[in-house]
Amino acid sequence: xxQAAMTIRLDNRIKTxxxxxxxxxxxxxxxxxxxxxxxxxxxxxxxxxxRVDEDPVRQRALDAFYATPRDNRPEMTLDEIxxxxxxxxxxxxxxxxxxx
Numbered sequence: 001x002x003q004a005a006m007t008i009r010l011d012n013r014i015k016t017x018x019x020x021x022x023x024x025x026x027x028x029x030x031x032x033x034x035x036x037x038x039x040x041x042x043x044x045x046x047x048x049x050x051r052v053d054e055d056p057v058r059q060r061a062l063d064a065f066y067a068t069p070r071d072n073r074p075e076m077t078l079d080e081i082x083x084x085x086x087x088x089x090x091x092x093x094x095x096x097x098x099x100x
Contacts, residue, residue: 057091 039047
């Protein structure tokens, strides 16, 4: 079977920890990555759960959207929509900075 090379970038500390764990498992990092890729292809799914923390701003926006009667929704201009998007992005950046 023909082989193909793949390059990935990751934090040095994580790579060191990963290499150490793979050694404890009795395999190389390359072998572990191949096991992962084969599992993904075989099951056609990522073999673990990927999720994000709930975003309270997003949830409030969804609640407001669904609470607004469809016939009574206020019309917004493109400028108003863009202003709201900008404000939400700014708030998200501030929350991300606060986590660090």
